[in-house]
Amino acid sequence: MSADQQKDTPEQAEFRAHAQAWLAENTPEPPTVRLPQSPLEIMTTDQLSYLQAWQKSAYDAGLVGCDYPVEVGGGGRQNCQRIANEEMRRARTPFMPNVIGLGMAAPTVFYHAQEELKQRLLPKLFSGEDIWCQGFSEPGAGSDLASVQTFAERKGDKWVINGHKVWTSLAHFAEWMILLLRTDKSVKHDGLSYFVVPIKSALGKGVTVRPLIKITGETGFNEVIFEDLEVDDSYRLDELGKGWQVAMTTLAHERGAGELVTPSSGGMKSESTHNTSAMALIDLARRTARNGATAAEDPLVRDQIMQQLIREQGLAENNRRGRVTELLDHPMRLALQNKLLMSEIMQDSAGIAMDIEGAAASLYLGDGSAPDGGQWPMAYMNSFGFTIAAGTSEVQRNILGERVLGMAKSK
Ligand SMILES: Cc1cc2nc3c(=O)[nH]c(=O)nc-3n(C[C@H](O)[C@H](O)[C@H](O)COP(=O)(O)OP(=O)(O)OC[C@H]3O[C@@H](n4cnc5c(N)ncnc54)[C@H](O)[C@@H]3O)c2cc1C
Numbered sequence: 061m062s063a064d065q066q067k068d069t070p071e072q073a074e075f076r077a078h079a080q081a082w083l084a085e086n087t088p089e090p091p092t093v094r095l096p097q098s099p100l101e102i103m104t105t106d107q108l109s110y111l112q113a114w115q116k117s118a119y120d121a122g123l124v125g126c127d128y129p130v131e132v133g134g135g136g137r138q139n140c141q142r143i144a145n146e147e148m149r150r151a152r153t154p155f156m157p158n159v160i161g162l163g164m165a166a167p168t169v170f171y172h173a174q175e176e177l178k179q180r181l182l183p184k185l186f187s188g189e190d191i192w193c194q195g196f197s198e199p200g201a202g203s204d205l206a207s208v209q210t211f212a213e214r215k216g217d218k219w220v221i222n223g224h225k226v227w228t229s230l231a232h233f234a235e236w237m238i239l240l241l242r243t244d245k246s247v248k249h250d251g252l253s254y255f256v257v258p259i260k261s262a263l264g265k266g267v268t269v270r271p272l273i274k275i276t277g278e279t280g281f282n283e284v285i286f287e288d289l290e291v292d293d294s295y296r297l298d299e300l301g302k303g304w305q306v307a308m309t310t311l312a313h314e315r316g317a318g319e320l321v322t323p324s325s326g327g328m329k330s331e332s333t334h335n336t337s338a339m340a341l342i343d344l345a346r347r348t349a350r351n352g353a354t355a356a357e358d359p360l361v362r363d364q365i366m367q368q369l370i371r372e373q374g375l376a377e378n379n380r381r382g383r384v385t386e387l388l389d390h391p392m393r394l395a396l397q398n399k400l401l402m403s404e405i406m407q408d409s410a411g412i413a414m415d416i417e418g419a420a421a422s423l424y425l426g427d428g429s430a431p432d433g434g435q436w437p438m439a440y441m442n443s444f445g446f447t448i449a450a451g452t453s454e455v456q457r458n459i460l461g462e463r464v465l466g467m468a469k470s471k
Pocket residue numbers: 100193194195196197198199200201202203204226227228229230281444445446448449450451452453454455458470
């Protein structure tokens with residue numbers, strides 16, 4: 061019996077057995093298209109279709125939205141999403157494409173929308189039929205989110221939205237956006253309100269989505285321009301002027317510290333996606349020739365990889381500790397710490413791979429002689445985004461210092 065199974069209640073044990081049996085039969089065949097390294101870089105409809113089909117089948121089998129009530133399309137279970145996530149990871153399934161929908165929009169809608177809106181939006185979000193994006197950042201408001209300027213002006217039962225969002229991942233496929241905007245210019249935090257907006261149906265009619273090309277050549281994120289877009293007041297979440305409080309629900313889940321366990325994006329280590337773990341580094345070092353030996357025999361390389369293994373093991377132990385309530389001194393600490401550690405470990409691993417590959421690290425996707433098909437240089441470039449998205453490492457350290465350790469607030 062694995063450590064994960066030891067603490068299962070009878071209901072969880074029954075659910076785990078169902079998940080294991082279903083996954084043994086239904087883990088999808090590898091795709092015929094190259095998959096991106098994370099859901100944030102999905103670029104083509106072929107990639108999206110393959111991943112959407114996987115999310116739909118996992119949802120139909122009850123592995124997505126497990127802990128949400130049945131009335132909103134969930135599984136009506138207690139603390140079972142964590143088990144589904146563990147089993148999907150073990151089965152090395154592909155990731156799910158609706159990462160912003162599952163991780164951020166779903167809990168926010170669930171805690172703050174009217175019942176009718178929840179029942180309408182959540183089933184298609186869980187199944188992956190509706191892809192969601194997040195319209196928070198603007199050219200002048202990233203870490204300082206309370207400075208958003210996108211403005212909604214009231215016209216009867218409608219709102220007319222004008223403004224400019226940026227870095228909007230997946231907006232090029234999204235049906236819906238969670239949108240933080242300003243409804244009152246005279247106050248800062250209390251002037252913010254929170255909406256869900258159907259952006260795909262408004263393309264060319266008040267919404268423009270412009271792709272931003274990343275250093276990797278991918279177009280994972282976009283600029284989104286609102287010009288006199290009319291939306292109904294029924295799309296507002298929570299009270300007028302309470303947008304900041306609603307955004308805190310989104311951000312807590314985005315940073316891994318929310319109350320609902322969110323359906324993780326599957327295994328992330330499937331054969332069809334690139335693996336940046338220390339084990340993958342060991343494999344690369346063993347295959348790479350250096351000064352008449354292999355890189356794995358170089359004491360410096362061995363030391364660097366060992367440091368990564370220790371950090372990864374620490375992260376795994378932290379996660380295990382998180383399941384023992386008596387060992388949790390602060391509810392937010394582990395989740396916040398893990399986001400910070402995880403993104404920095406990924407960045408360092410990719411950097412070590414660059415050193416191991418040496419000059420060959422300049423060979424990229426599409427070059428037949430590139431080690432591992434050129435995936436490591438791509439992982440290296442993408443890794444810088446992960447230490448910025450969902451709160452930069454500096455901001456994450458500030459939050460840990462202030463809200464967890466109780467240190468003085470930064471100015
Ligand atoms: C891959 C990726 C995907 C993204 N996807 C989305 C998305 O889907 N939707 C969305 O709304 N946004 C998205 N973003 C935007 C992201 O949330 C912002 O980039 C992030 O919040 C940082 O904001 P900024 O870029 O404006 O940087 P700034 O806030 O201008 O920060 C610039 C630098 O100053 C530092 N800094 C700022 N304030 C402090 C402080 N108080 N103390 C110490 N240092 C500080 C920062 O750490 C950073 O190094 C994405 C970003 C990336 C990289």
